Amino acid sequence: MVKHENFKTCDQSGFCKRNRQYADSAAAQGSAWTSPYRIDSHTLKVKEGQVTATILKNIEGHSSVELPLIITFLRSGSVRIRVDEKRRQNGDIELRHSSQARKDRYNGAGDWALVGDLAPAEITVASSDDEGLTIQYGRAIDCSAHITYLPFSIDFLRNETTHVKINGQGLMNVEHWRPKLEKQGNESIENEEAQPPTITEHAVDESTWWEEAFGGNTDSKPRGPESVGLDITFPSYEHVFGIPEHAGPLSLKETRGGSGNYDQPYRLYNADVFEYEMDSPMTLYGSIPFMQAHRKDSTVGVFWLNAAETWVDIVKTKTSSNPLSLGIGAKTDTHTHWFSESGVMDLFVFLGPTPRDIMQSYAELTGHSQLPQQFAIAYHQCRWNYVTDEDVRDVDRKFDRFNIPYDVIWLDIEYTDGKKYFTWDSHTFPDPIGMGKQLDSHYRKLVAIIDPHIKNEGGYSVVDALKSKNLAVNNKYNSLYEGWCWPGSSYWIDCFNPAAIKWWQDLFRYSVFTGTASNTFIWNDMNEPSVFNGPETTMPKDNLHHGNWEHRDVHNLNGLTFVDATYNALLHRDPKSPRRPFVLTRAFFAGSQRMGATWTGDNQASWDHLVASIPMILANNIAGFPFVGADVGGFFGNPSKELLTRWYQAGAFYPFFRGHAHIDTRRREPYLAGEPYTHIITQALRLRYQLLPAWYTAFHEAATDGSPIVRPHYYVHPWDEKGFAVDDQFYIGNTGLLAKPVTTEAAESVDFYIPDDEKYYDYFDYTVVHGKGKTHKFHAPLDKIPLLMQGGHIIPRKDRPRRSSGLMKFDPFTLVVVPDNKGKAEGTVYVDDGESFDYQDGAYIHRQFSFDLTSQTLASQEIGKTGKRSKEYQKTMATVRIEKIVVVGAPADWQSRTEVLAMEEGAKQGRTVPISWHAGEPGKAAWAVVRDPGFAIGARWKIDFS
Numbered sequence: 001m002v003k004h005e006n007f008k009t010c011d012q013s014g015f016c017k018r019n020r021q022y023a024d025s026a027a028a029q030g031s032a033w034t035s036p037y038r039i040d041s042h043t044l045k046v047k048e049g050q051v052t053a054t055i056l057k058n059i060e061g062h063s064s065v066e067l068p069l070i071i072t073f074l075r076s077g078s079v080r081i082r083v084d085e086k087r088r089q090n091g092d093i094e095l096r097h098s099s100q101a102r103k104d105r106y107n108g109a110g111d112w113a114l115v116g117d118l119a120p121a122e123i124t125v126a127s128s129d130d131e132g133l134t135i136q137y138g139r140a141i142d143c144s145a146h147i148t149y150l151p152f153s154i155d156f157l158r159n160e161t162t163h164v165k166i167n168g169q170g171l172m173n174v175e176h177w178r179p180k181l182e183k184q185g186n187e188s189i190e191n192e193e194a195q196p197p198t199i200t201e202h203a204v205d206e207s208t209w210w211e212e213a214f215g216g217n218t219d220s221k222p223r224g225p226e227s228v229g230l231d232i233t234f235p236s237y238e239h240v241f242g243i244p245e246h247a248g249p250l251s252l253k254e255t256r257g258g259s260g261n262y263d264q265p266y267r268l269y270n271a272d273v274f275e276y277e278m279d280s281p282m283t284l285y286g287s288i289p290f291m292q293a294h295r296k297d298s299t300v301g302v303f304w305l306n307a308a309e310t311w312v313d314i315v316k317t318k319t320s321s322n323p324l325s326l327g328i329g330a331k332t333d334t335h336t337h338w339f340s341e342s343g344v345m346d347l348f349v350f351l352g353p354t355p356r357d358i359m360q361s362y363a364e365l366t367g368h369s370q371l372p373q374q375f376a377i378a379y380h381q382c383r384w385n386y387v388t389d390e391d392v393r394d395v396d397r398k399f400d401r402f403n404i405p406y407d408v409i410w411l412d413i414e415y416t417d418g419k420k421y422f423t424w425d426s427h428t429f430p431d432p433i434g435m436g437k438q439l440d441s442h443y444r445k446l447v448a449i450i451d452p453h454i455k456n457e458g459g460y461s462v463v464d465a466l467k468s469k470n471l472a473v474n475n476k477y478n479s480l481y482e483g484w485c486w487p488g489s490s491y492w493i494d495c496f497n498p499a500a501i502k503w504w505q506d507l508f509r510y511s512v513f514t515g516t517a518s519n520t521f522i523w524n525d526m527n528e529p530s531v532f533n534g535p536e537t538t539m540p541k542d543n544l545h546h547g548n549w550e551h552r553d554v555h556n557l558n559g560l561t562f563v564d565a566t567y568n569a570l571l572h573r574d575p576k577s578p579r580r581p582f583v584l585t586r587a588f589f590a591g592s593q594r595m596g597a598t599w600t601g602d603n604q605a606s607w608d609h610l611v612a613s614i615p616m617i618l619a620n621n622i623a624g625f626p627f628v629g630a631d632v633g634g635f636f637g638n639p640s641k642e643l644l645t646r647w648y649q650a651g652a653f654y655p656f657f658r659g660h661a662h663i664d665t666r667r668r669e670p671y672l673a674g675e676p677y678t679h680i681i682t683q684a685l686r687l688r689y690q691l692l693p694a695w696y697t698a699f700h701e702a703a704t705d706g707s708p709i710v711r712p713h714y715y716v717h718p719w720d721e722k723g724f725a726v727d728d729q730f731y732i733g734n735t736g737l738l739a740k741p742v743t744t745e746a747a748e749s750v751d752f753y754i755p756d757d758e759k760y761y762d763y764f765d766y767t768v769v770h771g772k773g774k775t776h777k778f779h780a781p782l783d784k785i786p787l788l789m790q791g792g793h794i795i796p797r798k799d800r801p802r803r804s805s806g807l808m809k810f811d812p813f814t815l816v817v818v819p820d821n822k823g824k825a826e827g828t829v830y831v832d833d834g835e836s837f838d839y840q841d842g843a844y845i846h847r848q849f850s851f852d853l854t855s856q857t858l859a860s861q862e863i864g865k866t867g868k869r870s871k872e873y874q875k876t877m878a879t880v881r882i883e884k885i886v887v888v889g890a891p892a893d894w895q896s897r898t899e900v901l902a903m904e905e906g907a908k909q910g911r912t913v914p915i916s917w918h919a920g921e922p923g924k925a926a927w928a929v930v931r932d933p934g935f936a937i938g939a940r941w942k943i944d945f946s
Contacts, residue, residue: 001275001277002273002274002275002276002277002282006215006536006537007271007273007282007283007536007537008214008536009264010264010265010267010311012214013309013311013341014205014207014208014209014212014225015175015208015225015227015309015339015341016265016311016339017205017208018175018205018208018225018227019171019173019227019229019311019337019339020265020313021205022171022173022229023169023171023231023313023337026169026170026171033170034151034170035151035152035153035167035170035171035172036057036058036059036151037055037056037057037058037067037151037152037167037172037174038055038056038058038149038150038151038152039053039054039055039056039069039147039149039150039152040053040054040055040056041053041130041149044133046123046125046133046135048120049072049073049074049119049120049121049122049123050070050071050072050073050120051069051070051071051133051135051147052068052069052070052071053069054066054067054068054069054086055067055068055069055083055152057174057176065085065086065087065174065176066085066086066087067083067084067085067086067174067176068083068084068085068086068089069081069082069083070082071145071147071154072118072120073120073121073123073135073137073145074117074118074119074120074121075117075119075120075121075139076116076117076139076361076364076365077121077137077138077139077141077143077350077351077361078348078349078350078351078361078365079137079145079156079348079349080118080346080347080348081154081166081345081346081347081348081349082107082344082345082346082347083174083228083344083345084105084107084344084345085105085174085176085177085344087176087177088103088104088105088177089104089105091103091104093177093223094179095222095223096180096210096220096221096222096223096224097220097222097476099220099222099223099476099542100478100544100548101222101223101476101542101544101548101549101550102547102548102549102550102553103223105226105342105343105344106307106308106342106343106344106549106550106553106554107343107344107346108549108554109305109306109307109343109346109554109557110305110346112307112557112560112561112564112589112591113305113366113557113560113589113590113591114305114365114366114591115365115366115367115591115594116364116365116366116367117364121137121139122137123135123136123137124136124137126144130149131148131149131150132146132147132148132149133146133147133149134146134147135147138158138351141158141159141351141353142158142159142160143156143157143158143351144156144157144160145157151167151170152167152172153165153166153167153168153170154166154167155168156300156349156351158298158300158351158352158353162235163234163235163237163293163298163300163351163352164232164233164234164293164300164302164349164351165232165233165234165235166230166231166232166347166349167230167231168231168233169231169233169335169337170231171229171230171231171337172229172230172231173227173228173229173230173339174228174229174345175224175225175226175227175228177223177224177226178224178225180209180210180224208225209221209224209225210224214535214536215534215535215536216535217534217535217540219535219540219541219542219552220476220542221541221542222476222542223342226341226342227339227340227341227342228306228339228340228342228343228344228345229337229338229339229340230337230338230339230345230347231335231336231337231338232302232335232336232337232338232347233333233334233335233336234293234300234333234334234335234336235331235333236295236331236332236333237293237294237295237298237300237332237333237334238295238316238332238334238724239251239252239293239294239295239334239714239724239725240252240291240292240293240294240314240334240336241291241292241293241294241619241622241712241714242288242290242291242292242301242619242622242623243266243268243287243288243289243290243291243312243619243623244284244286244287244288244616244619244620244623244625245283245284245285245286245287245288245588245600245601245616245619245620246266246280246281246282246283246284246616246619247276247277247278247279247280247282247284247600247612247616248278248279248280248281248612248615249279249615249725249727250615250618250619250622250712250725250727251724251725251727252266252291252314253281253314254314254315254316255281255312255313255314255315256313256314256315262280262281264281264282265281265311265312265313265314265337266281266311266312266313266314267281267282267283267309267310267311268283268287268288268289268309268310268311268312268556269283269287269309269310269536269555269556270283270284270285270286270287270528270538270555270556270558270559270587270588270589271283271284271285271528271536271537271538272285272526272528272530272537272538273285273537273601273602274601274602274635274636275602275603275604275636276601276602276603278608278609278611278612279612284600284601285528285559285586285587285588285598285600285601286559286586286587286588286589286592286598286625287310287556287588287589288588288589288590288620288623288624288625289303289304289305289306289310289312289338289590290302290303290304290362290590290623290624291303291304291312291336292355292358292622293334294355294714294718294724296718296719296721297353297718297719298352298353298718299352299353299354299355299357299358299718300349300350300351300352300353300358301349301350301352301358301361301362302347302348302349302350303347303348303350303362303365303366303590304338304340304346304347305346305347305348305590306340306343306344306345306346307343307553307554307555307556307557307589308340308341308342308343308552308553308554308555308556309340309341309541309552309555309556310338310339310340310341310556311338311339312336312337312338313336313337314334314335314336314337315334315335315336315337316332316333316334316335317332317333317335318330318331318332318333319331319332319333341541341552342550342552342553343553348365350362354718355622355714355715355718356705356707356715359622359624359705359706359707359708360705360706362624362706363624363705363706364706366590366591366593366594366624367591367593367594368593368594368702368703368704368705368706369593369594369624369625369626369627369699369702369703369706369709370580370593370594370595370596370627370703371580371699371700371703371839372580372582372596372597372627372699373579373580373582373834373835374692374696374805374806374809374834374835375407375408375443375444375445375582375804375805375806375834375835376407376408376582376597376656377655377656377657377692377695377696377699377805378405378406378407378408378657378688378689378692378804378805379405379406379407379408379657379658379659379685379688379689380406380407380408380409380410380447380656380657380658380659381395381399381406381408381409381410381658381659381669382409382410382412382447382658382659382660382661383410383412383659383660383661383662383663383665383667383668384412384413384414384660384661384662384663385411385412385413385414385415385663386409386410386411386412386415387414387428388428388429389428389429389430389431389432389434389435392409392411392435392439392446393435393438395409395669396409396438396439396442396444398669398671399669399670399671399803400442400803401671402670402671402678402682403682403801403803404670404671404678404681404682404685405685405686405689405801405802405803405804405805406444406685406803406804407443407444407445407804407805407806408444408445408446408447408521408658409439409444409445409446409447410446410447410448410449410523410658410660411446411447411448411449412449412663413449413451413486414428414663415428415429415448415449418455418457418487419455419486419487419488420455420457420460420462420463420487421450421451421454421455421462422450422462422507422512422513424514424515429515432515432516433515433517436515436516436517436519436520437517439519440517440519442803442804442806442807443804443805443806443807444519444804444806445519445520445521445582446519446520446521447520447521447522447523447582447584448516448520448521448522448523449522449523449524449525450522450523450524450566451485451486451524451525451526451527452492452493452495452524452526452527452529452562453483453485453486453487453490453491453492453526453529453530453531454466454472454487454490454491454492454493455487455488455489455490456482456487456488456489456490456491457487462507463491465503466491466493466503467480467491469499469500469503471493471494471497471499471500471503472491472492472493472494472500473491473492473493473494473539473543473544473545473551474494474543474544474545475540475542475543475544476540476542476543476544478544478548481539481540481543483531483532483533483534483539484531484532484533484534485526485530485531485532486526492529492531492539493562493565494545494546495558495561495562495564495565496545496546496547496549496554496557496561497545497546498546500546500565501564501565501568504565504566504569505565505568505569505572506569507569508522508566508569508570508572508573509573510573518573518574518579521570521581521582521583522566522570522581522582522583522584523583523584524559524562524563524566524583524584524585524586525584525586526586527558527559527562527563527585527586527587528558528559528586528587529558529559529562529587538555539551539555541555556589557589558587559585559586559587559588559589559592560585560587560588560589560591560592560595562585562587563583563585563588563592563595563596564595566581566583566595567581567583567595567596570582570583577836578836578837579835579836579837580835580836580837581595581596582596582597583595583596583597584596584597584598584599584656585597585598586598586599586601588625590624592625593624593625593626593627596627597627597628597629597655597656598620598625598627598628598656599628599629599630599631599656599658600613600616600617600628600629600630600631601631601635602631602635602636602662603630603631603634603635603636604634604635604636604637605633605634605635605636605637605638605639605643605644605665606634606637606639606643607643607743607744607745609630609634610634610643610646610647610650610741610743611728611743611744613630613650613654614650614727614728614730614741614743615727615728616628616630617629617630617654617655617710618708618710618711618712618727618730621655621708621709621710621711621712622708622711622712622715624706626655626702626708626709626710627655627656627699627702627709628654628655628656629651629654629655629656629657629658630651630654631658631659631660631661632647632648632650632651632654632657632658632659632660633647633648633659633660633661633668634647634661635660635661635662636662636665637662637665638665638666638668639668640745641673641674641677642677642745642746642782643745644668644673644677644681645673645677645680645681645684645782646741646742646743646782648670648680648681648684648685649680649684649741649742649785650741650742650743651684652684652685652687652688652785653710653730653732653739653741654710655695655699655709655710657688670682670685676782676783679783680782680783683783683785684785686801687785687787689798689801689802689805689808690797690798690799690801691732691737691795691797692797692798692805692808693796693797693798693813693829693831694732694733694735694737694795694796694797694829695709695732695733696830696831696834697733697734697735697796697828697829697830698732698733698734698735700830700846701733701734701830707733707734709732709733710730710731710732710733711730711731711732711733712726712727712730713726713729713730713731713753713755714726716731716755717755717756720755720756720773722753722755722773723753723755726753728740728741728743729752729753731790734793734827734828735793735795735827736789736790736791736792736793736795736818737763737787737788737789737790737793737795738752738760738787738788738789738790739785739786739787739788740752740778740786740787741785741786742780742786747780748779748780748781749777749778749779749780750777750778750780750786751775751776751777751778752769752775752776752778752786752788753774753775753776754769754770754771754772754773754774754775754776755772755773756772756790757770757772757821758770758790758791758792758820758821759791759820759821759889759925760788760789760790760791761788761789761791761818761888761889761925762778762787762788762789762924763785763787763788763789764784764785764787765924766888766889766920766924766925766927767923767924767925768923768924768925769788789816789818789888790818791818791819791820791821791825791889792818792819792820792824792825792826793818793825793826793827794815794816794817794818794825794826794827794849794850794851795815795816795818795827796813796814796815796827796828796829797813797814797815797816798811798812798813798814799814799883799884800812805834806834809833809834810877810879810880811880812880812881812882812883812884812937813829813880813881813882813883813937814882814883814884814885814886815827815849815882815884815885815886816886816888817849817851817858817885817886817887817888818888818889819851819853819887819888819889823852823853823854824850824851824852824853825849825850825851826848826849826850826851827848827849828846828847828848828849828863829845829846829847829849829937830844830845830846831844831845831846831877831880831937831938832844832845832873833873833876838869838873840867841867841868841869842864842865842866842867842868842869842870842873843867843869843870843872843873844864844870844873845862845864845873845874845877845937845938846862846863846864847860847861847862847863847937847938848860848861848862848863851887853891855946856944856945856946857942857943857944857945858885858887858942858943858945859941859942859943860935860939860940860941860942861940862938862940874938877936877937877938878936878938879936880936880937880938881932881934881935881936881937882933882935882936882937883931883932884929884930884931884932885929885930885933885943886927886928886929887927887928887929887930888925888927889925889926889927890917890918890925890926890927890928891926892926894915894917894928894945895917895919896917897915897917897945898914898915898916899912899913899914899915900912900913900915900930900943900944900945901943901944902933902934902935902941902942902943903941903942903943903944904934904935904939904940904941905939905940905941910944911934913930913931913932913933913934913943914930914931915928915929915930915931915945916928916929916931930943
């Protein structure tokens, strides 16, 4: 179980407690409360898509604190709001303890997280008076921002309706710099300007302003209290989603107590929390401060760009216009309260109006998910640890002997020489090159772990260079920081330092990291960073990074900087023929999606952890980092054979699909499970491989428009209020495949919720499931995977079982056509070489398939763009054909047909190809099969069924 004593609650985190007290004091005063922040209208300017002004923080009896404000209306349609502190911008403060930390507030998170167009758009001043200003903006919809001067607040409207309110509750709080004054007896006294005028002195806890102790460590806090806080309200929105990573439901809970609610805020502070507990707002390994609010047919979002420790409170209030209405016509407002320990206030607002619009805007801002190599979306086999290179070879052979597909085998820390990274244990791994060659013979890959802690041992060239070049993180005295991790005494590479990134890049060259080859890829673990003897199992906050930024300022970015350095190292490993890197990271932040994959960390072999994996994976997907999975089987503990089997069936629908286990667990490779379990697990793995074309197409969509790879109900059916909180079933890309893994012990069935009036069909036997807004019992014994196909889609797949995805490269395709209620269906397939960047020059195939029962036709057309490598790639794929077309729900009048007409672009005439019609059993749909129509996957063609 998680060791709660190692991690802070809000009451143990000084700035969290203070900001909650601030909110409580404001609530206690009710309508008498007035926020002490106002815009000085004399400083306000509107120019070239920006509003600039100075916010004044009123302090009774003292000069106001000046807070520069910049509001930028971006061409993407989103709005950015930044608030800084003038005195700190100017360096006009004194640091305590002779600290060498920076005096200004950290404003560099965007340098790492943002890659999109930040240019301002054209705006219009709709109205302006002494009380405020209204700006109209938006490229396709009618949006406006109403800025109120006293007290400062902003209302964001779409079509004249308010959707987001900033500081509507008056909880904005910028803890400005103030000097510490000493009383006799070493008691501190604070300058009166510390207190907002309407909060009584006893309401503010001063004990953590100047230092803060936890877990045997004392944080020196050389700049004193410096948190930023803000309330953001979503009027008439009951559901909010996002802000991963937490082990809780997809629809976020309230955090101020009450039945079924949490009493702690959601915490975002990347930490090594193994055996984490379920249904909790407790922080985990990654942080993405991006939230969506959703109601029927409307979605909005906010992105709080701050890399320091952050907490988010959520409170929902329900109001009714008529007290006698018994709740009918009531509306729910969701109030969120965000506060971070340090840095500038930097907020983005997105007005949608659809979930897809929100995801596109966020992806344009922070970057799209990486398009990985094909192998990366297949199955990965891992444990801590495969103990020798012969052990790896033996596992590889046994997968083949049992005809079980897999693509990647992983090495945890024990492959190294004494846990020194970039080395091999010569006794247990004497021939890593030979091991890699055996894997490569079947197009398989190796992933080796490389963590950010570098062993402190004399004669180890890596640590010698790290120290001599001053490339490590420093302590508060600006000398080398030493901590404890897997190797014992260790130092940590500082990837905020450009010189450290360059040095790190060189370490991955084949001539340096000997024993690796082009089929070796990397796992970045422990990069929160995890420090075994540090406060909350991480670094002290007053450590110093490159540029003398405190660790408190950049903590949640640390993992991103490390994986970014590794990604670029792999990119430069083969400069003449670069291949897409694959890097798995445990810690993440907004923007990490550009570099690779992540997973939900050190889970347990228990049914509740299997249950929790699904909303956790969905949360990452709608927060812009969709390449995510959970350790299949559970990392800690030994799963029962039933649990292991059900977990593989669920894992087949994780975007990142990896089995992993702790060093103290029993071996659990699929072939060891015994029958019938091995056969059932193998079928789940083969289903994943069969559907790889559909998965790869979904990954391409994520890499081009920000779409989630697995999609919750509210995203696909934004009008269906009954489905907004559904988080135990989900859609795969745009395929119409609806999966509901079995997550209950001894279950023989699941209840599918069907939101729409379309017919759904069992993927395997075409059983019809139909009935809008209802749950439907679905028979699911141990050997049955609950998977439905929604009418209206065409699903690409490959039906020939192979040992790895690389062996499927030139296999033929099957198309499964599932018409909707109107007899229509559409689908796409995206294909490239699955490894290089040639697709950026047009070396890909992107086809759209359209079926119309009325016209009795199925057609294919290209929807991609041509480039300099398009023709060359088309030639390499000329022999890759469509070998089968299955039409589910085929009409009865096709029963007598034996042939259909196939026509390909460029051919002088069509040709007939065979079709067979098959009657469905009771409750199941009929289907028809067109065999070997002879079309190349990249060709334009048409089939006439009439």
